Ligand SMILES: [Zn+2]
């Protein structure tokens with residue numbers, strides 16, 4: 247499924263099977279989860295996509311063959327391909343464990359063709375082995391919703407009372423990790439989204455409500471997964487002095503101005519950008535221990551436009567996944 251121009255729907259096309267370059271794997275894609283970032287790319291809110299582009303950065307598949315110099319994986323191995331596709335490897339950010347901030351980083355399904363396709367190529371150094379016990383479809387959402395959600399959760403430090411704004415793919419995974427870590431989760435959804443609130447309650451939220459409500463207890467931290475800038479002052483209002491508000495999305499609508507006293511008291515407001523390979527290794531080690539159970543809503547590859555429309559309209563429960571290889575069901 248190919249994006250020709252920002253703002254236009256994806257088109258079903260027959261493309262040649264890509265050839266793996268040095269250090270790259272050729273992967274037969276089993277499944278690829280969809281992400282809100284894909285919507286931001288399609289809608290032109292992220293302005294530098296390779297065009298034409300095959301989107302998709304939560305790829306699960308199996309190695310078919312590889313280019314020269316590949317040592318980490320062999321044909322038949324199951325691999326996961328995340329958003330971080332490559333980095334320069336030698337800038338100060340790369341050297342200091344912040345490869346997520348590398349200026350030369352290239353991202354899967356944005357600068358590089360991704361997984362809305364039957365085949366993809368990826369740099370072996372940025373692919374992950376996936377834990378046993380997760381089917382292909384269930385593993386796919388771990389690769390962004392899980393990984394970047396986990397990085398966001400880590401940024402909340404030791405927060406015990408945790409607010410989550412927006413209860414989609416990332417939230418439904420991260421609430422499971424947060425509870426396993428002994429935290430209390432307060433879930434905020436769009437007003438009137440009773441289905442989302444019910445889902446959060448099933449997954450163990452101690453309180454659920456609308457995002458303009460204040461929780462019964464002051465929160466130690468909050469993560470905003472929904473791309474709505476007005477949630478920033480709402481979340482700041484809900485956290486205690488010294489608490490942290492983490493904006494987890496790659497794009498957000500403008501943040502409205504708000505009185506300084508909402509930030510005063512050493513509240514911290516920060517974003518989370520991309521992921522490091524270390525985030526991936528840590529999260530994929532934790533996920534089977536929790537154990538995380540992903541809820542997936544399946545679509546055939548050629549229904550990618552419909553899947554993304556459902557994501558935009560808030561009609562996906564858990565994570566949307568494109569099934570590329572029917573044998574993976
Ligand atoms: Zn993503």
Ligand SMILES: [Zn+2]
Nearest residue numbers: 334337340348
């Ligand atoms: Zn770098």
